[in-house]
Amino acid sequence: xxxxxxxxxxxxxxxxxxxxxxxxxxxxxxxxxxxxxxxxxxxxxxxxxxxxxxxxxxxxxxxxxxxxxxxxxxxxxxxxxxxxxxxxxxxxxxxxxxxxxxxxxxxxxxxxxxxxxxxxxxxxxxxxxxxxxxxxxxxxxxxxxxxxxxxxxxxxxxxxxxxxxxxxxxxxxxxxxxxx
Amino acid sequence: xxxxxxxxxxxxxxxxxxxxxxxxxxxxxxxxxxxxxxxxxxxxxxxxxxxxxxxxxxxxxxxxxxxxxxxxxxxxxxxxxxxxxxxxxxxxxxxxxxxxxxxxxxxxxxxxxxxxxxxxxxxxxxxxxxxxxxxxxxxxxxxxxxxxxxxxxxxxxxxxxxxxxxxxxxxxxxxxxxxxxxxx
Amino acid sequence: xxxxxxxxxxxxxxxxxxxxxxxxxxxxxxxxxxxxxxxxxxxxxxxxxxxxxxxxxxxxxxxxxxxxxxxxxxxxxxxxxxxxxxxxxxxxxxxxxxxxxxxxxxxxxxxxxxxxxxxxxxxxxxxxxxxxxxxxxxxxxxxxxxxxxxxxxxx
Numbered sequence: 001x002x003x004x005x006x007x008x009x010x011x012x013x014x015x016x017x018x019x020x021x022x023x024x025x026x027x028x029x030x031x032x033x034x035x036x037x038x039x040x041x042x043x044x045x046x047x048x049x050x051x052x053x054x055x056x057x058x059x060x061x062x063x064x065x066x067x068x069x070x071x072x073x074x075x076x077x078x079x080x081x082x083x084x085x086x087x088x089x090x091x092x093x094x095x096x097x098x099x100x101x102x103x104x105x106x107x108x109x110x111x112x113x114x115x116x117x118x119x120x121x122x123x124x125x126x127x128x129x130x131x132x133x134x135x136x137x138x139x140x141x142x143x144x145x146x147x148x149x150x151x152x153x154x155x156x157x158x159x160x161x162x163x164x165x166x167x168x169x170x171x172x173x174x175x176x177x178x179x180x
Numbered sequence: 181x182x183x184x185x186x187x188x189x190x191x192x193x194x195x196x197x198x199x200x201x202x203x204x205x206x207x208x209x210x211x212x213x214x215x216x217x218x219x220x221x222x223x224x225x226x227x228x229x230x231x232x233x234x235x236x237x238x239x240x241x242x243x244x245x246x247x248x249x250x251x252x253x254x255x256x257x258x259x260x261x262x263x264x265x266x267x268x269x270x271x272x273x274x275x276x277x278x279x280x281x282x283x284x285x286x287x288x289x290x291x292x293x294x295x296x297x298x299x300x301x302x303x304x305x306x307x308x309x310x311x312x313x314x315x316x317x318x319x320x321x322x323x324x325x326x327x328x329x330x331x332x333x334x335x336x337x338x339x340x341x342x343x344x345x346x347x348x349x350x351x352x353x354x355x356x357x358x359x360x361x362x363x364x
Numbered sequence: 365x366x367x368x369x370x371x372x373x374x375x376x377x378x379x380x381x382x383x384x385x386x387x388x389x390x391x392x393x394x395x396x397x398x399x400x401x402x403x404x405x406x407x408x409x410x411x412x413x414x415x416x417x418x419x420x421x422x423x424x425x426x427x428x429x430x431x432x433x434x435x436x437x438x439x440x441x442x443x444x445x446x447x448x449x450x451x452x453x454x455x456x457x458x459x460x461x462x463x464x465x466x467x468x469x470x471x472x473x474x475x476x477x478x479x480x481x482x483x484x485x486x487x488x489x490x491x492x493x494x495x496x497x498x499x500x501x502x503x504x505x506x507x508x509x510x511x512x513x514x515x516x517x518x519x
Contacts, residue, residue, distance in 0.1 A: 012353050013346055016324060018331050040357075043364040047356050050306055051325045055213045062212050064205055067230065071204060074234040105381030112382070132498035135473070135489040144486065144502075147428070154425040159478070159486050159502030 003030060008040045015044060131155050185249035192240050200240070204233050207250060210327060211257045217322030218261040220311055228264050232257040247336055254323065254337045262315040302363040309359040317352040320345055398519045399464040399472055402441040403452045408501065409433050409508025422513055425499060429511065437510075443519060449475075456505050457481055460512060470494050472516045478503070492516050 007030045013019045014027045031037050079087075131148055132155040143160035183191075183202070191199030211232055216225040235256050243252060310318060316338070323334045331342040331349075338345070357364070406419060408431040418436045419426060426434050437455060444450045449463035458480045465473040471491045478486040478500065490498055497515035504510075 009350060012349050016328075016331070016349075018342075018346065043357055043361075044353060046364055047306065047353065047360065048325055050302060051217075051310070051321070054303060054307070055217050055322070055326050060209065062209050062226070062229075064208060067208050067212075067226075068201060068204055070230045071233045071237070074230060075237050105378055105384075108378075108382045130493045130496060132490050132492045132496060133471075135491060136487075138487040140484055140486070142485070149425075149428050152424040152428060154428050155490070155498040156425075156428065157486070157488060157498070157500045159500070161485065161502050161504060 004034060004037055007031070007034070007037050011037070011041055011044055015041070015048070186245055189240060189243055189245070189249055192237075193243075200237055203236075203249065203253075207253055208233070210250075211253060213326045214254060214322055215257055215261045217310070217326060218258070218315065218318050219265055220307070224264060225261075228260050229257065232260055235260070248333075251333055251336045254327075254329075255339075258319050258323070258337055262319065265315050302360065305360055305363055306356070309356050312359070313352055313355060317348050317355075320348045321352045321356075324349060398443045398445045399467075399474075400441055400517050400519055401444050401450065401452075401462045401464070401474075402439065402513075402515045402517075403454075403460060403462075404439045404513040404515075405437045405454060406511040406513065407433075407435045407437050407505060407508050408511045409435075409506070411507055425497075425513075426511065429501070431508070433508070434511075454478070454503070454512065455510065456503060458485070458503060458510075460500075460514070462514070462516075464516065465489070467494075467518055472518065474514075474516060476500070476514065494518055 007027055010019060010023060010027055014024055019027065031041060130153050134146055134155065134157065137144055137146065137157065139159060145156075145158040145160070147156040147158065148154070149156070183199075185203065185206070188199045188203050192203070208229065212225060212229040215228045215232070216222065219225045219228065232253065236253055239256075243249075247255075310321065313321065319338055320334055323329050323337060329337070331345040334345045335342045340348075404419075404422070406416075406422075406426070408426070408429055410432045412433045414433045414435060415423065416435045418439075419434055440452055442450045442452070444462060444464055446464050446466070449461050452460045452462065454460050458478060461477045461479065463475040465475060467473075471493055473489065473491050475487070475489050477484060480503075485503070486500070488500075492498060492515070495515070495517045497513050499511055499513055501509055501511035
């Protein structure tokens with residue numbers, strides 16, 4: 001039974017002459033002794049014959065000269081640019097042909113975007129300049145200091161705020177004033 | 181002595197329209213048969229076949245002979261037919277003559293030496309079954325049936341491997357046999 | 365090769381699709397939906413030599429201040445919409461209000477206001493690198509000073 005399955009799977013290839021000589025001999029030998037597989041062969045050949053007959057008869061109905069004149073007319077006429085563009089787009093953007101392009105384009109876009117993000121972050125705030133920059137400060141009359149430290153890329157805004165209850169500065173610096 | 185396809189192509193590329201006419205003469209029936217097998221409608225098939233040769237004329241300057249001419253022309257034909265079929269599916273049916281009606285015609289069929297077409301029902305159901313196949317499966321069946329092209333040539337036309345051609349043919353034939361089992 | 369046979373059309377199609385996809389992604393990059401703002405509230409003082417292990421990531425920045433002790437009091441994160449604002453409670457009856465303004469060149473423009481009760485102490489507008497931070501310090505607290513590490517990241 002298993003042989004019959006394999007033979008019937010190979011019947012098409014055998015009838016088409018596409019099997020290797022070894023496989024072909026094996027199929028032929030099996031068909032010689034198996035009625036079921038010979039019946040499968042008959043059905044396959046009949047389908048092929050009927051379809052060929054139907055299509056071939058129609059093909060013979062096509063007269064050459066009217067066909068050729070129609071082709072000549074197409075060659076002679078100038079098509080509007082939008083028709084040319086539509087035909088080009090239909091041919092280029094049809095599903096099987098863009099199947100490869102879509103994932104490739106997505107992959108390329110992701111790579112481009114990642115590279116761009118990497119370089120822009122590097123450019124914007126990487127090795128050369130990743131400081132926080134201060135556009136404006138308003139301390140409402142209190143003293144404020146702005147420190148930028150290169151080695152650690154630190155931006156510090158320090159508000160010199162009086163301790164609660166104190167209205168005048170003292171000689172000693174308040175606890176809140178850092179040494180930097 | 182008859183010129184080869186390639187010699188005719190070279191003459192076309194040099195501007196000889198008569199050479200292109202010879203090529204059309206050689207292949208117009210076969211191209212039409214392939215397209216008719218893919219589209220149900222005779223008028224549509226005729227139009228697509230004419231468009232195939234028009235496109236071939238436009239592109240023949242770029243044909244380098246990397247494949248055979250017939251592989252190249254069939255590729256154009258099949259692609260146009262598949263595109264037309266997809267457009268057909270989106271558009272409402274019209275009432276032009278379709279292939280069912282064509283196959284009703286008995287005269288040609290009776291004289292056809294190949295056609296074992298005594299069974300009208302088998303023909304009608306075969307065409308319906310073919311039309312239920314996907315465009316890719318239909319293409320392999322039609323190319324193999326009409327032209328007896330090798331799997332390699334069919335693969336070159338459809339842009340797929342021989343293995344894919346074999347598996348599509350197997351699938352298509354199995355589908356047809358399943359649907360037509362009572363008629364065979 | 366089959367691929368080379370239609371190379372001009374395929375290249376054009378590939379370029380078009382890449383440009384469209386990159387444009388979409390680029391546009392998406394320019395319009396992040398919100399900003400996650402994190403505020404670390406740190407007590408800096410000279411009352412001990414303790415360095416809170418939780419502040420390891422900020423050690424090099426905090427050492428600029430020359431205090432001997434640093435302790436993390438709290439860490440809070442909130443998502444803040446663009447042009448919106450959120451207030452973070454700071455010890456000592458203070459609030460830090462943060463308002464993201466725009467995102468450009470991978471930097472987040474932030475308006476920051478420190479208040480004590482209703483009284484504004486400091487207004488500043490800074491541009492922080494995305495996922496970067498800056499320090500705002502000075503308000504006295506428990507014998508030392510508060511240091512706020514303010515960081516922002518687009519969402």
